[in-house]
Amino acid sequence: MDHSELISRILQGDSHAYADLVRTYQRMVYTVCHRILRNAQDAEEATQDTFVKAYQHLAGFGGNAKFSTWLYSIAFRTAVSHGRKHRQHTLSVDELVHHPDAGTGSRTDDGTHQADMRRQLDRALAALSAEDAAILSFFYLEEMSVEEIVTATGLAASNVKVKLHRGRKKLLDVLNTELRGEARTLLTDHA
Amino acid sequence: MPERNEQQPTQSTDQDLCKLFQTAGHHAPGSDLTARIMARVAVTPLFRPKVIRPLIGQRTWVVMAVALVGLLALTLIVGVTTPVEPHTALSIYTARFRGLLSSNGSWAMWMIGASVCALLLTILDRLLEKRWANVKG
Structure with missing residues (x-):
């Protein structure tokens, strides 16, 4: 899926366009976080952190990889780090x-x-x-x-x-x- | 090793597991997760990567190259007093340069050249300082 137009709109200041990306990927991001953290509450926190980090660094997304792969890399690192910090059960x-x-x-x-x-x-x-x-x-x-x-x-x-x-x-x-x-x-x- | 469509013996197992994962589907987050994310996004600034321009731009490099070629040409053209040893291009150059050094009355030329170099270095120094301040700021 090509999100370049959506991303350029977000970078121009249309933060509401980001909601479309969130809706598209939140289930998979949440699933990855859940599989790593094995806890609904921690998974939701990690999912939120993932999307906030992705938004902050959206300008740095070079388009070399697919957007989904880039987002999942943030989700993976965020959940692993969240797990270490909170020493999840x-x-x-x-x-x-x-x-x-x-x-x-x-x-x-x-x-x-x-x-x-x-x-x-x-x-x-x-x-x-x-x-x-x-x-x-x-x-x-x-x-x-x-x-x-x-x-x-x-x-x-x-x-x-x-x-x-x-x-x-x-x-x-x-x-x-x-x-x-x-x-x-x-x-x-x-x- | 599970490599998609590459190893036949694991293909059916891979298909079974793929079917299992697909049927199980994704975990469902809370219905208000999008709203909560967007609320945080609304107060989050976008990081814009700083475009770092090179300290010496393309035009400056061209000017410097032209100036260098000009200076070299100047040493070949002016102040020649000793005869040229017609062997190699290098010997021609060194002979002329020696001639320039030993020639009487070329001090004025040297003074002008040194002053121009000092002026150019000062201007370059100021430019670099200004550019560096912009990059850091």
């Missing part, structure tokens, strides 16, 4: 299995199939490191290439590939054992 798989609502926040518990799937996935992703969970989300949810993930995370390409490989293996293990394949069953039943 990382939920274990056991906690998530026994308390399905833990960590997801009430907003996602709308009782729909999608919310169930998200809860299952969050439980499985809790077994991974925050960084690995975010990288898997970039790869599978946002369908970013390895190169784009490298840009977004600042990690080396080989490191991203290793994290994807390791993360995927661990995620599948958790889905198949700890959660007894619930997520996969749900997927097969409703696909």
Whole structure:
């Protein structure tokens, strides 16, 4: 998606145009923050910080990468830094299995199939490191290439590939054992 | 290694996981998140990167180059009193330069040249100082 016109309007002083960009990307930014921080309140704070930082430095966006990749790189760094600062309580798989609502926040518990799937996935992703969970989300949810993930995370390409490989293996293990394949069953039943 | 569309054995697993993530979708933030972000944005100034111009501009470089060529030409043209040794271009130049140094009555020319150089250096110094103050300010 080309946002160059929107960005030039914002840079000319039309801050309201920024709301369009916020609306377009807030869900993914929030999801990345949530996967890293595993807490709705912290994720919202990190999401706000991400968009404020992106707005402040919008003039520095050179257009070498996609706007989304640039924004996700800010989100990734902001959430990781937020996590370090606030020493977030990382939920274990056991906690998530026994308390399905833990960590997801009430907003996602709308009782729909999608919310169930998200809860299952969050439980499985809790077994991974925050960084690995975010990288898997970039790869599978946002369908970013390895190169784009490298840009977004600042990690080396080989490191991203290793994290994807390791993360995927661990995620599948958790889905198949700890959660007894619930997520996969749900997927097969409703696909 | 998961490399999109490159490794066949992992492709079906990748597709399954992709489907799983896509079905699970994004986390939903609070409905007022956009408003809260925009409220913060409204009081946030935009950082505009400072355009740092080079201390010596293109025109100044051209003027300096022309002046240098002019000075070199001047040393070749004026004040030649010794005969030219017609071997190489370098020997021609050094012979003329030696001639200029040893020639009687070229002190006036040297004084003028030195004064012009001093004046040019002073002007350049002032220009650089002014430009640097602008960059820092």
